[in-house]
Amino acid sequence: MTHIKTKQGRRAFIKNSSLAGGGLVLGFSWFNSCKPKVAEALAVEIEMPKEWYEINGYLKIGDNGVVTIMSPNPEIGQNVRTSMPMIVADELEVDWKNVVVEQAALNTNLYSWQVAGGSRSISSSWQNLRMAGATARHMLKEAAAETWQVPVGEVTAVAGILSHEATGKSAGYGEMASAASKLEVPEEIELKEIKDFSIIGTSRKNVDGKKLVTGKPLFGIDVQREGMLIASVVHPPAFGMKLKSYDAEAIKQMPGIRDVFTIKLYDDDFKKMAFHFTAFNELIVVVGDSTWQVFQAKKALNVEWENNPEITDTMTMFGNDMKVTFPAGMENSEDHTAKLKDITSSKIKVARKDGNPEAAFKNAAKIIERSYSCPFLAHNTMEPMNFFAHVTDDHAELLGPTQTPEWMEPAVSEVLGIPLENIDIQMTRQGGGFGRRLYGHFMVEVAAISQRMKAPVKLVYTREDDMTQGIYRPAYYATYRAAFDTDKNLTAFHVRAGGIPESPLFANRFPAGAIDNYLAEDFTVDSNITTGAFRAPRSNFIAGAEQSFLDEIAEEMGKDPIDFRLELLKRADENPVGKKESNDYDASRYAGVLELVREKSNWKQAEPGVHRGVSAYFCHQSYVAQVLDIVMDNDTPVVKKVTAAIDCGIVVNPDAASNLSEGGVIDGIGHAMYSGLTFKDGMPQQSNFDRYRLIRHKEAPKMIETHFVQSEIDPTGMGEPPFPPIMGALANALYKATGQRHYQQPFIKEKQIIG
Amino acid sequence: MATFSIHINGSTKNIDVDPSTPMLWVLRDHFNLVGTKFGCGIAQCGACTVHLGENAVRSCQLPISAVGEQHITTIEGLSENGNHPVQQAWLEVDVYQCGYCQAGQIMTASALLKKNPNPTEEEIEGAMNGNICRCGTYTRIKKAVKKAAEINQNT
Known part of the structure; x- marks a missing residue:
């Protein structure tokens, strides 16, 4: 048993002082305001109890033994709404079919890190979720022991039943819930042994499944309220532009239109956090009765735009100030490419240097140099940006899809002039995130609109608004060089990576630490095209570039690509260059996934006609190796199968984690192969799915198989890590299949077509 | 109006x-x-x-x-109790990630199976190709369509 001090933990499971007397719950308004007789959970109908008893901020138990578990984090498709409550339920020792899951509202007093970002939902809450369940289990045992007058150590709890063997007494959790809720929180509790987990590590179906397949309202865009108005915004058509003038009167007369006005989101002196960022601070707002009427009115609006001057802004990012420059002018994709290729030496910074790479390159018998690039990408969540707000004189209610409710709340407060404690933010299920909904300017926009309209308002972006609004995945560029001696030994490695406006370099990741002479440099290029985090930021390019280049090195050395990587990892593990701790990754776990994928893909015995590429990468504290198999079908490469090996520590919900692995693979192939956003005179040249190509059914791999490393290490990231490496595996397999190496994403521009 | x-x-x-x-x-x-x-x-x-x-x-x-x-x-x-074979198959395969596109996927799949109760892999891909899933659940969707065809034939 692991004993842990409950006081060391966070806030949620220490009982709120206002509830110290225990008893009936009055905490979570969303739940109490509509107490259904029957709730749908896990596609099985559950009889709701008459009374609920709150044990702590994560859970309450009904008088009939049904348990409600709060899922604190935003659900963007990573399935935390199922997997986070699973962790609580396991430690609570309750039958999963008696669990009802509720989305928690933003509550900074109860929870920490209510964020969908950095693949950290499970890892950052792992201990708290376990403690919440274990604390409740302990309190239920204590309540039974007191009731039965037996020692608490003799009371057992199994699947929601408390028992005392010697006296033969037993009771369901529901019978003890009232008494347990009145007890003091124990100072120390025992967590389960990993081997005793009965829910964690077993596959449980998505708790929203039944609602999803029957079309129940779950998403922000589905919110309907009495008297609700629909709003939409108009932003400049090009980066580097701002509003000059517009003719509101012409569209005010259109049917269903209530008002047309502008909002200026942030005052000039408002110090923004990075996630408050918006490309277009001044927007035209159209408000009306229905979505279609508002969208039609927007199209009919006459607007004049003018050019922006250069703008500098200071934003804070986790306490650090960042100065950002947005140059004036209308930018073009050709200029972007030229700027990245022809970077001047004065802008290049050394990020890490081991040994004497200059001498090694000077003395090399052969040097290979390759450059890789990728375009800007739009996140393109299937659910366009939207949010609901109802702002009254001194209160604001917000409801919708956001990855960062806690970080957006201060911006909403500032713009409305309403104190934080009078702002309630609740989260719906979200039609995708991928980083886009980290930047919640749309929450601030709808709050400002509702305040002005004095009415409940739902803000809805069109797809075109969504795709042309900015916050893109940056455009990146990297040049790799490798030096070899006359015996074809690798003697030096050099990466110079940059981007608009950030560099994708991780100087201390593999192969740093495995090569004596190593040089990593980075650079940046300013732009007024705005960017933000996109699933596995920076890794989403550099992994594919690096893993493609390693493939060329292995080929030059005449080595098997997996053997070659394992040799480097052995060096990094046993005799690392530099201090071991200066390398970000654990070389033995890295090697572990490569060995597992080698075994599971039957790497050495490819079937005839199958062309294989391998890739492996570390990010978000997890390790992923992938083998991608291509077959040629009438000169067209088809991805027949992908085999993935993943080490993300303990896997909470294996089938759901496999789903994320499959999604990462398809997402990675799609973006490497087909997608890109280009610019002409500051205007995005793609604004909808007719010209912005996303991967479709026919182009997806025919089969994806995921294998997890058996581990007792606490869970690490799962949402992002499967995404970056597949781009390398794809490029390497395409080379085997066609003889052509791929350097510029999207690869489709380099001629190959999958599917 | x-x-x-x-x-x-x-x-x-x-x-x-x-x-x-x-x-x-x-x-x-x-x-x-x-x-x-x-x-x-x-x-x-x-x-x-x-x-x-x-x-x-x-x-x-x-x-x-x-x-x-x-x-x-x-x-x-689509069904009275959410038990259309395609809905059952979607639940069984646990297809969704974010789930936003899935109603559209289910409607396309159910129309396909009505016309073609036992589609080939290529026919499934062809019929479903107009439905984007940004999360990348395509392999699961295909599996679920096949499963729905099986459920149809066993009832």
């Missing part, structure tokens, strides 16, 4: 809207049938797929004036 009488999910609803209003927005804003999703508005993503008669159509490109006497079925009306 004009008055329309629309046959939908087994009942008839009257509505007064502009004749050019796409069914997508009639469903969502006026009938409160929000299971049909807005994705692109130009018939490229399939999130808004409904059945017009027995055909899967994009409701974002279907003006209410073009519906006439034809029956519309939405995800809410």
Whole structure:
């Protein structure tokens, strides 16, 4: 048993002082305001109890033994709404079919890190979720022991039943819930042994499944309220532009239109956090009765735009100030490419240097140099940006899809002039995130609109608004060089990576630490095209570039690509260059996934006609190796199968984690192969799915198989890590299949077509 | 504005809207049938797929004036208890990630199986190709369509 001090933990499971007397719950308004007789959970109908008893901020138990578990984090498709409550339920020792899951509202007093970002939902809450369940289990045992007058150590709890063997007494959790809720929180509790987990590590179906397949309202865009108005915004058509003038009167007369006005989101002196960022601070707002009427009115609006001057802004990012420059002018994709290729030496910074790479390159018998690039990408969540707000004189209610409710709340407060404690933010299920909904300017926009309209308002972006609004995945560029001696030994490695406006370099990741002479440099290029985090930021390019280049090195050395990587990892593990701790990754776990994928893909015995590429990468504290198999079908490469090996520590919900692995693979192939956003005179040249190509059914791999490393290490990231490496595996397999190496994403521009 | 009488999910609803209003927005804003999703508005993503008669159509490109006497079925009306074989298969395979596109995927798949109860892999891919899933659940969708065909044949 692991004993842990409950006081060391966070806030949620220490009982709120206002509830110290225990008893009936009055905490979570969303739940109490509509107490259904029957709730749908896990596609099985559950009889709701008459009374609920709150044990702590994560859970309450009904008088009939049904348990409600709060899922604190935003659900963007990573399935935390199922997997986070699973962790609580396991430690609570309750039958999963008696669990009802509720989305928690933003509550900074109860929870920490209510964020969908950095693949950290499970890892950052792992201990708290376990403690919440274990604390409740302990309190239920204590309540039974007191009731039965037996020692608490003799009371057992199994699947929601408390028992005392010697006296033969037993009771369901529901019978003890009232008494347990009145007890003091124990100072120390025992967590389960990993081997005793009965829910964690077993596959449980998505708790929203039944609602999803029957079309129940779950998403922000589905919110309907009495008297609700629909709003939409108009932003400049090009980066580097701002509003000059517009003719509101012409569209005010259109049917269903209530008002047309502008909002200026942030005052000039408002110090923004990075996630408050918006490309277009001044927007035209159209408000009306229905979505279609508002969208039609927007199209009919006459607007004049003018050019922006250069703008500098200071934003804070986790306490650090960042100065950002947005140059004036209308930018073009050709200029972007030229700027990245022809970077001047004065802008290049050394990020890490081991040994004497200059001498090694000077003395090399052969040097290979390759450059890789990728375009800007739009996140393109299937659910366009939207949010609901109802702002009254001194209160604001917000409801919708956001990855960062806690970080957006201060911006909403500032713009409305309403104190934080009078702002309630609740989260719906979200039609995708991928980083886009980290930047919640749309929450601030709808709050400002509702305040002005004095009415409940739902803000809805069109797809075109969504795709042309900015916050893109940056455009990146990297040049790799490798030096070899006359015996074809690798003697030096050099990466110079940059981007608009950030560099994708991780100087201390593999192969740093495995090569004596190593040089990593980075650079940046300013732009007024705005960017933000996109699933596995920076890794989403550099992994594919690096893993493609390693493939060329292995080929030059005449080595098997997996053997070659394992040799480097052995060096990094046993005799690392530099201090071991200066390398970000654990070389033995890295090697572990490569060995597992080698075994599971039957790497050495490819079937005839199958062309294989391998890739492996570390990010978000997890390790992923992938083998991608291509077959040629009438000169067209088809991805027949992908085999993935993943080490993300303990896997909470294996089938759901496999789903994320499959999604990462398809997402990675799609973006490497087909997608890109280009610019002409500051205007995005793609604004909808007719010209912005996303991967479709026919182009997806025919089969994806995921294998997890058996581990007792606490869970690490799962949402992002499967995404970056597949781009390398794809490029390497395409080379085997066609003889052509791929350097510029999207690869489709380099001629190959999958599917 | 004009008055329309629309046959939908087994009942008839009257509505007064502009004749050019796409069914997508009639469903969502006026009938409160929000299971049909807005994705692109130009018939490229399939999130808004409904059945017009027995055909899967994009409701974002279907003006209410073009519906006439034809029956519309939405995800809410696909089955009485959420037990259509395609819905059962989706639950069994646990297809979804974010889930936003899945109503459209299910409507396309159910229209396919009605016409072609035992589709080949290529026929499934062909029929489903107009429905984008940004999360990348394509392999699961295909598995679920096959499973639904099996359920159909066993009942």
